[in-house]
Amino acid sequence: MSKLIFVTGNANKLKEVKAILSAGSTPIDIDSESLDSKYALFRRDLPFRYVSRILVDEVQGSTQEVAKAKCRRAAELLKGPCITEDTALCFEALGGLPGPYIKHFLEKLGHEGINNMLVGFESKKAWALCTFAYCAGPGEEPILFEGRTDGAIVPARGPAKFGWDPVFEPAGTGLTYAEMPAEQKNLLSHRYKALEKLRVYIQSL
Amino acid sequence: MSKLIFVTGNANKLKEVKAILSAGSTPIDIDSESLDSKYALFRRDLPFRYVSRILVDEVQGSTQEVAKAKCRRAAELLKGPCITEDTALCFEALGGLPGPYIKHFLEKLGHEGINNMLVGFESKKAWALCTFAYCAGPGEEPILFEGRTDGAIVPARGPAKFGWDPVFEPAGTGLTYAEMPAEQKNLLSHRYKALEKLRVYIQSL
Numbered sequence: 001m002s003k004l005i006f007v008t009g010n011a012n013k014l015k016e017v018k019a020i021l022s023a024g025s026t027p028i029d030i031d032s033e034s035l036d037s038k039y040a041l042f043r044r045d046l047p048f049r050y051v052s053r054i055l056v057d058e059v060q061g062s063t064q065e066v067a068k069a070k071c072r073r074a075a076e077l078l079k080g081p082c083i084t085e086d087t088a089l090c091f092e093a094l095g096g097l098p099g100p101y102i103k104h105f106l107e108k109l110g111h112e113g114i115n116n117m118l119v120g121f122e123s124k125k126a127w128a129l130c131t132f133a134y135c136a137g138p139g140e141e142p143i144l145f146e147g148r149t150d151g152a153i154v155p156a157r158g159p160a161k162f163g164w165d166p167v168f169e170p171a172g173t174g175l176t177y178a179e180m181p182a183e184q185k186n187l188l189s190h191r192y193k194a195l196e197k198l199r200v201y202i203q204s205l
Numbered sequence: 206m207s208k209l210i211f212v213t214g215n216a217n218k219l220k221e222v223k224a225i226l227s228a229g230s231t232p233i234d235i236d237s238e239s240l241d242s243k244y245a246l247f248r249r250d251l252p253f254r255y256v257s258r259i260l261v262d263e264v265q266g267s268t269q270e271v272a273k274a275k276c277r278r279a280a281e282l283l284k285g286p287c288i289t290e291d292t293a294l295c296f297e298a299l300g301g302l303p304g305p306y307i308k309h310f311l312e313k314l315g316h317e318g319i320n321n322m323l324v325g326f327e328s329k330k331a332w333a334l335c336t337f338a339y340c341a342g343p344g345e346e347p348i349l350f351e352g353r354t355d356g357a358i359v360p361a362r363g364p365a366k367f368g369w370d371p372v373f374e375p376a377g378t379g380l381t382y383a384e385m386p387a388e389q390k391n392l393l394s395h396r397y398k399a400l401e402k403l404r405v406y407i408q409s410l
Contacts (some may be wrong), residue, residue, distance in 0.1 A: 057274060059262040060306065069262060094322075095313030101265065101306050108300030117299075119325025121318075 005082040007056070007074050012162045013085060013191075020186055020195045028202060058100070063088045063131055064144060066100045071133035071142040081136050083198065087191070088129040089164055091153065093121035099129075102164065111156035111167045124152045128168055128177075128190040132198045145201065147193025210287040212261070212279050218290060218396075225391055225400045263305070268293045268336055269349060271305045276338035276347040286341050288403065292396070293334040294369055296358065298326035304334075307369065316361035316372045329357045333373055333382075333395040337403045350406065352398025 008014050021028045056077065059069040063086060071084040089102040094117075098105045106114060118124050128149045135142040149170050156166035158178030165177035170188055177185055186192050211222065261282065264274040268291060276289040294307040299322075303310045311319060323329050333354045338347040354375050361371035363383025370382035375393055382390055391397050 057264040057266070059264055060309070061262070094310070094318070097310055097313050098306075101302075101309075104265070104306075105299070105302055108302050113299070113326075116325035117322055120321030120323070 005074075005078055005080065007070075007078075007082055007084045013087075016182075016186065016189075016191055017085070017195065019182070020192055021199060028199060058086075061100075063100050063129055063146075067131040067133045067144055068142045071135045072140075075135035075140065075142075076138045079138060081134070083135075084133045085191075085194075086131045086133070087163075088131070089168065090127050090129055091118060091121075091123075092125040092127075093118055093123045106164050111160070111164070114164065114167055115153060115155055118153055124154070126151060126153045126168065128170075130190040130194040132194045134198065134201065143201070145194045145197035147190045147195070147197065149188060149190040149193065210279075210283055210285065212275075212283075212287055212289045218292075221387075221391065221394075221396055222290070222400060224387070225397055226404060263291075266305075268305050268334055268351075272336040272338045272349055273347045276340045277345075280340035280345065280347075281343045284343060286339070288340075289338045290396075290399075291336045291338070292368075293336070294373065295332050295334055296323060296326075296328075297330040297332075298323055298328045311369050316365070316369070319369065319372055320358060320360055323358055329359070331356060331358045331373065333375075335395040335399040337399045339403065339406065348406070350399045350402035352395045352400070352402065354393060354395040354398065 006014070006017065008017075056070055056073050059066055061069075067084065067086045070086065071082065074082050074084055086100060087102070088099040090096040090099045105117075109117070128151065130147045132145040133142040134145070151168055151170040151173075153167055154169045154176060156178075157169075157176045158166045158180075160166050160178065162178065166179075167176065169176045173180070173188070175184075177189070213222075261275055261278050264271055266274075272289065272291045275291065276287065279287045279289055291305060292307070293304040295301040295304045310322070314322070333356065335352045337350040339350070340347040356373055356375040356378075358372055359374045359381060361383075362381045363371045363385075365371050365383065367383065371384075372381065374381045378385070378393070380389075382394070
């Protein structure tokens with residue numbers, strides 16, 4: 001199969017994904033590039049390093065609609081197979097919202113504000129949802145691989161390096177994502193669960 | 206100029222827009238159609254009534270990015286001039302959010318939940334923002350017309366007929382949008398202010 005392009009604008013996500021995929025018995029080769037600006041697509045073709053940068057809008061809708069639209073569009077622009085990744089943080093009290101819009105809320109509100117949004121509600125339960133999408137090429141229907149980790153929104157604990165990691169505590173761990181060693185997080189995270197499904201699928205191709 | 210197409214999926218918005226535009230000294234003729242499903246575009250060509258239904262995704266981003274992307278796409282699909290409308294409800298405490306995502310929050314949380322989101326914050330201030338976009342045709346850059354009305358989020362009062370109208374009280378009125386007679390609302394609403402700007406522009410074409 002053609003080399004897969006992983007589309008991301010987030011260096012930390014890229015690092016997590018590479019760590020998880022390269023840890024298996026049959027490591028998967030993914031061509032990737034991270035950068036500051038959002039949803040940029042990079043293509044690196046040997047022997048030249050050719051980089052084309054394209055912006056993909058994220059749509060509004062359910063996590064599945066958001067994931068499919070982005071992956072479909074990325075495959076059109078890249079003219080080849082690609083995977084995309086979307087992360088949502090869903091609050092039980094808000095009927096699953098902010099969900100796919102969490103990054104906008106985190107940006108505007110910070111960790112304290114995220115907690116404050118739930119002051120008026122009894123439930124602080126939340127689930128982290130990762131959706132990987134694979135699209136075989138232009139015009140193909142993307143296939144989704146979802147991973148979910150249940151937990152709760154808590155006042156920030158641990159290093160504030162990676163998004164909302166300090167305010168999400170997976171159930172039964174007593175630790176926020178931010179407080180966990182990378183190895184522990186990689187084994188129970190929403191991203192890990194989704195990636196495992198994706199890996200099985202890709203290796204069957 | 207060609208007949209303008211007003212793109213909307215909301216019968217109440219359509220009614221308001223028609224009322225405001227037809228009230229002026231030089232009423233503007235707008236071909237329109239309302240329907241249940243979101244962001245559908247309708248085209249009615251005489252003598253036949255030809256209706257083509259096309260779905261346009263709404264993107265994530267600022268209110269301006271959301272408005273421009275939708276109008277640009279609608280003009281491409283309709284192959285002609287069109288106007289689109291976007292409404293946002295922005296909470297001061299949330300840095301302007303939910304903003305363009307308000308419809309999703311309203312759908313999941315209802316009026317009580319919308320209020321509960323602000324329990325943990327001192328400020329209940331909010332502003333209603335209407336953005337009309339006009340696009341002259343495919344490939345043209347949309348022009349935006351914004352109207353803003355300042356006020357506060359309050360427990361619901363008045364008939365629950367139109368979205369978040371019962372929980373938004375424009376400053377200095379003592380009434381929620383829902384409690385006002387249509388004539389009063391049409392003269393101070395965010396939509397009216399944006400439409401006035403749009404009307405002046407369209408009449409100059």
